[in-house]
Amino acid sequence: MSRTSSPAGWIAALTLVASLLGASPAARSQGADPEAAFQAGVQALRAGQVYDAIERLRLAELARPDDPQLQVLLGQAHLAAGLWVPARRNFEAALAADPGDGLAAFMVGYTLYLSARYPEAEEALARAQTMARDNPNPTIYRALALLRLGQLDEAELQLDLAGRAARDDPAALRGLAEIALARDDLEAALGHAAAAASRAPTDVETRILLGQIQLRRGEAAAALPDLERLANEHSNRSDVLYVYSQVLLRSGRREAGRQAVERFRTQKAVEERIRLLEAELSVDPGNLERRLDLVEALLSNGQPGTARIHLGPAVRDHPGDPRVQTLADRVRR
C-alpha cells in the first residue's frame, strides 16, 4: 500500500500540485528549491493561507526533515487545517530534534488532547508544564485533559494554578463551565460559558456549549436566536444542526424542529460518507475513484480547503485525467 519514490520525484510532483492548485506566482517561481519553499510556506502561514502553507512546507520538509523549526511550522499548519494526527507527528519530530523545546512539548500534548487521547495528553502536558513555566497553556490544557478523565477537583486546581490567564482564556473558561455543569451548578456554568463566548464570539464549540447549558436550564427559547444564527452560518455542521433542532423542539416549535432534524439527518449522512471515504483512503491512498469521490463530497459540503489537500495526490499521480483537472478547476474557483 505504501508508495516509495525519490525525494527529487516528490519535489517535482509537489511543485506540479502547487501550480495546479493555484499557488501564488511568487510561490510558483520558487520551483523546487526547498529553501524557497520554506520561506513561501512561512509567508503563507503568516497570511493564514493554511493549505498553501502545508504544500510549501511539506515540500521543504523533504530536504530538511530533521529541522525542528520547520516541523513546528508544519505542525501548526496541519493543526490549523484540523489535521491533528500529522500535526502531532510534526511536533513529536520537533521535540525529538530538540528535547528542550517547550512549545513542541506543549503542542504534542495539545494534539493528543485534540485526538481524545486524554491520559497521554495529561502526561505530555504535565511534562510541558515543567519545560515552559511561563506559558499557561500546558496548565490549562492539562486541566482540560483531567476534566475529560473525570478528575474534576484536579482539573479545577490546575485552572487555579493557571491564574489570571485561565480567567481570560476561552478554552479555560469553557473548562470551568464544564466543571460547573458536571457539578450541576448551572448558574456558574452559564456564567463561564457566556464569558468564554464573549472572548471568542465566533467559536462554534463555545456557542454550542452555551446553548446546551441553556437547554439544561430549561431556557430553550433564550438559546434560539444565537443557535439560529449559528445554524445559518454553519449549515454544513451536523453538530450545530443537531443542537439547533433540539432547541427548536424544546421551544415548542415542533414543526420547525422536525424540519431541522431532517436537515441534521441529511448533513449527518454527508459527513458519514466523508468520514468513510477518508478512512478508506487512509489505507488505500492510491484509490483514485475514492479520492475523487471524497474531493467531490468535500466540495459539495463547502470544504474547499480540505478538498484541495485530498486532491493533491491525484493531481500528482494523474495530472492528465480530465476528472482531476475538472476538480482542480473547481477547487481553484
Added chain:
Amino acid sequence: MSNRCRLLVAGVLLWSLGCGPEADPPAPATPAPAPATSSEPSTTPSFPLRDVTAGSGIDFVHDNGADGRRHYPETMGPGLALFDADDDDDLDLYVVDGGPLPGGRERPKPPNALYLNRGDGTFERAEGEDRAGDRGYGMGVVVGDADGDGSPDLYVLNFGPNALYLNDGQGRFRLQPSGAEDPGWGVSGSFFDADGDGDLDLYVANYLEYSLDEPPCQAGNLEIYCSPEQFPPAADALYLNRGDATFERAVDAGVAVDGRGMGVATGDLDDDGDLDLYVTNDRSPNFLYYTEGGRLREAGIEAGVAYSGTGMAEGGMGAVIADLTGSLRPAIFFTNFQKEPNRLYLADEMGFFDDHGLQAGIGLTSQEMVGWGIAALDLAGNGYLDLAVANGHVFDNAEQFVVGSAFALPDQLFLNRGGRFDLEPFPGTPLSSRGMVSGDLDSDGDPDLVVAGCGAGLQVWENVLGQRANFVTLDLVGEKPNSSAFGAQVRAEVGERTLLREVTSGGSYASHSATTLHLGLDGAAQVDRVTVRWPDGTLQSAGPLPAGTDWRWVQGGDPVARAPTP
C-alpha cells in the same frame, strides 16, 4: 483487500474517532457467611462484593471459537440469565456459549450451560438433552413466560437462527418451533406485551449483516477485529405472540431498520401503563420506542436520546431502565464505547431527555472503558439502585495498538449516594466482560452479581454489604399468560420515601437479571405499603411488610410470605 476496504487503519479511525440523599449508606455489614467453598473467596476490604467464583461450582469457560481468523462474532459474547428454572425458589444460571465458527478446524460445538442452584449459592451443571443446551453460536438470552403456562422460558439469541426453549416448570426444556427463529445476528431481546393482548411479545435487537467470508481488518501489520461501521446494520424485529408461543413478525409496527442493535431495555417511560423500549445501537443512533396501541413509535431524536449532545452516533452497548435517582422517574442508563461516556438520561415534564451522567458521576469516569453489561441493584439496602458495569475491549490485542488499553478491563461499581454515584473499581484480575446479571444467588436477602467474560470464565460476586434485615423482597406473579408480570410497576412506601420499581425482561447486554424486587429499607422496620400496578392496569395494595421478609404476590390475591431460607 475487499472493495469495502476493510482494513484497519480504517477500523481504528472509525472506532476511536461514548437513608436520604444526604446520608452516607450504612457501614459495611459483617460479611455474611460464605457459601461452602473449596477455596478461600477473594475479599477486598471495603469493597461491597467478594469474589466467590472458586467455590461456586460454576466451571463455565466461554468458547468464543477464536482461531486467529478474527471473525467479528468472536468478540461479542456471551450473555447470561438468572431465573428460577426448576421452581425451587432459588436462582439458576443459564449461559450461552459460542464454539467453532464454520471454516475453521472442525470440532463439536459446546452446548449452552444451565447451572442449577443447590440452594446455598453453589451450583451444579444440569446434564441432559433437555437442558436447553442450544448449539447455535450463542450471543444472548432473555427469559419470559412465552407460552403462558406459568414457568419461565428461554429465548436464545444466536449468530444465526435464534431458538425458543419452553420450560416444563421443572427446569427441563424443549425446543419450540416458534416462528421467531430470526436468522440474523441477534444479540439482545426483551419480552413485553407490545399489542396489549396480554401475552408476551418479543423484541429482537439484531446487530449487523456479517458474512464469515469477511477477512479481518488490519492496523498496520496487525490483524484486528473490524469496525461495525464497515457493515450494514441488520434490521431489528418485533415478534407478536399468537398466544401459544408461536410468533409472527410484525410488519408496519414501527420498528426502525437502521440500527446495529446491541442492548434492549424496557420500562414505562411515559407512565401510561405499558412498557416502552430503549435500544442501544453501535455506531448508529439509539432508538426510543413508545408503545402505542399495538405499534411502536420511534422518538429517539425528538426526545434527545438517539445521539450524543452534539449529534454523534455512539457505540451504544448495554442498557437498563430504572429509577436510578430516587425521583420516581425511570431513567435510561447505557454503556458506550471507549472515549464515549456512559450516559444517564432523565426526562423532563415534557418528555425531553437530558444526559445527567456527568452530574451523577458516571459519565466521565467511564470514558476510558468499553462498557457492556449493566446491573442495577441495591447492594446496601439504602433504597437506591447502584450500578455495576461490565467492561472489556473489543480488540483481543488492544494492548498492541490502543495506547493505555487492554482486552481485559476492570469492571466498575457505581455506588448510589442518592442520585450521585461514587466509583469503586472491581478488585482482582479483570475479564473482558460482556454479560452481567444480578440476583440473590445465596438466598440471603440481598442481590449478588454474575459477570461473563469473553473467551473466559464467569465471575460470581457475593454481596457482603447487604443484610437481610434491610430488605423486603417481592416476587410478582402476573395473571396468565403474562405470569412473568413484565410491565408490573411497584411503588413501595418506606417512611417518608417511595421506591419505584418495575418488573421487566432483558436489559443489561445480551442478558437477563432476576426479576425479584429487592426493596431497600435503609434501616426502616418495614415497608409501610406496597402498591402494584399490574400489567393489565389493575391496582392492588398491601402492607405493612416487615423488614427481612420475602413475599410472593400472585395477581388478584394477597402477598404470601415465603419461608425464609435457613
